[in-house]
Amino acid sequence: MYDVNTIRADFPILSREVNGKPLVYLDNGASAQKPQVVIDAITRGYAEEYANVHRGLHYLSNISTERYEAVRGIIARFIGAGSENEIILNSGTTEGINMVSYAWAAPRMEAGDEIVLSVMEHHANIVPWHFLRERQGVSLKWVDVDATGALDADKVIAAIGPKTKLIAITQLSNVLGTHVDVKRICDAARAKGVAVLVDGSQGAVHAPVNVAEMGCDFYAITGHKLYGPSGSGAIYVKKERMDEMRPFMGGGDMIRDVSKEVITYNTGPMKFEAGTPGIVQTIGLGAALEYLMELGMDNVAAHEAELAKYAREKLTGLNWLGLQGTTPDKAAIFSFTMEGAAHAHDISTILDKKGVAVRAGHHCAQPLMQHMGVNATCRVNCWVMEARFAETDSTYPVSCSPSCTCTSSKTI
Numbered sequence: 001m002y003d004v005n006t007i008r009a010d011f012p013i014l015s016r017e018v019n020g021k022p023l024v025y026l027d028n029g030a031s032a033q034k035p036q037v038v039i040d041a042i043t044r045g046y047a048e049e050y051a052n053v054h055r056g057l058h059y060l061s062n063i064s065t066e067r068y069e070a071v072r073g074i075i076a077r078f079i080g081a082g083s084e085n086e087i088i089l090n091s092g093t094t095e096g097i098n099m100v101s102y103a104w105a106a107p108r109m110e111a112g113d114e115i116v117l118s119v120m121e122h123h124a125n126i127v128p129w130h131f132l133r134e135r136q137g138v139s140l141k142w143v144d145v146d147a148t149g150a151l152d153a154d155k156v157i158a159a160i161g162p163k164t165k166l167i168a169i170t171q172l173s174n175v176l177g178t179h180v181d182v183k184r185i186c187d188a189a190r191a192k193g194v195a196v197l198v199d200g201s202q203g204a205v206h207a208p209v210n211v212a213e214m215g216c217d218f219y220a221i222t223g224h225k226l227y228g229p230s231g232s233g234a235i236y237v238k239k240e241r242m243d244e245m246r247p248f249m250g251g252g253d254m255i256r257d258v259s260k261e262v263i264t265y266n267t268g269p270m271k272f273e274a275g276t277p278g279i280v281q282t283i284g285l286g287a288a289l290e291y292l293m294e295l296g297m298d299n300v301a302a303h304e305a306e307l308a309k310y311a312r313e314k315l316t317g318l319n320w321l322g323l324q325g326t327t328p329d330k331a332a333i334f335s336f337t338m339e340g341a342a343h344a345h346d347i348s349t350i351l352d353k354k355g356v357a358v359r360a361g362h363h364c365a366q367p368l369m370q371h372m373g374v375n376a377t378c379r380v381n382c383w384v385m386e387a388r389f390a391e392t393d394s395t396y397p398v399s400c401s402p403s404c405t406c407t408s409s410k411t412i
Contacts (some may be wrong), residue, residue: 020301021355029381041287071286080210094234101128111137149325171203178323179335228288
């Protein structure tokens with residue numbers, strides 16, 4: 001049974017107050033809070049088991065290596081990868097996408113080759129491709145969303161041309177909550193010999209993922225959005241693509257032998273993991289993913305669908321509130337603006353005085369903001385530990401309109 005009150009008790013920070021009010025944390029899209037099991041894993045990793053990994057022969061190094069390397073298999077299970085050898089551990093999605101840009105795309109792209117992107121990509125899935133545009137003359141082809149925020153998979157597929165080498169696409173918009181039919185895109189791209197990178201930073205949080213069924217070539221995740229530590233993450237790379245990649249960074253672990261004249265590289269994922277890694281951060285990520293799998297990602301998806309339905313019903317009833325992203329099956333991510341002089345930053349500041357944490361700004365998605373004709377929005381992200389306000393002891397009054405001076409109020 002999915003008991004939201006029991007789950008909320010797993011997150012110690014939710015027991016605190018902010019500005020004299022109970023904390024209502026709705027900024028999970030930027031970074032999620034951590035359950036106690038993750039905090040315990042990190043504490044144990046530093047207090048009882050810490051040592052550098054892979055090359056030590058002593059007890060602490062062996063146990064640290066065992067805990068760290070076990071996470072590769074945990075991630076493979078979480079995202080449905082066929083082998084843990086297709087999992088490259090890193091600091092998060094930004095590093096993963098930059099690795100693909102440098103290690104796979106750059107050596108095989110030339111001036112005029114194309115990368116297809118959607119207008120709702122996060123900057124982390126835009127800037128690395130601009131590097132190739134600036135340095136190698138690669139062209140970026142953009143596919144827009146419609147007025148509801150929906151992205152038509154057929155339009156993405158139609159953008160594939162004879163010079164297209166890669167589609168880099170989000171699975172779930174961090175601004176609009178739009179689900180993308182990435183499997184359909186992957187199937188069509190594969191038939192045309194085009195690789196697909198999927199940004200799973202948001203998608204992996206909200207529903208079950210199976211990269212083998214999806215058919216993507218690359219799938220990136222970020223630990224701190226998955227209730228794990230910051231500085232943790234991974235990218236799935238299909239074996240055939242990994243074999244095509246040159247090393248990303250040079251240092252320890254990614255080599256076998258080094259001499260004055262020549263170096264030989266390691267194989268598999270280790271070839272792309274240079275230097276001392278984020279050992280304890282990665283162990284914490286493993287604890288977070290096991291926590292989510294114990295909850296059941298199907299249960300998480302069902303709970304969040306209820307939250308999304310509830311929030312949409314409440315928010316669409318406010319005629320002075322503008323919602324960005326209104327697709328029927330959207331995730332529990334709501335970006336909004338208010339009519340009049342209230343800037344998103346003002347709204348966020350006022351809500352913070354009530355103990356409510358939301359994100360305000362362009363959400364690292366400026367092309368989307370430009371497409372929608374806004375500079376900034378407020379964003380609310382409802383995730384595994386959120387309850388409907390009606391299910392809690394707190395109610396939050398909302399004025400009838402931004403300028404209302406009446407004494408009546410309603411709650412959401």
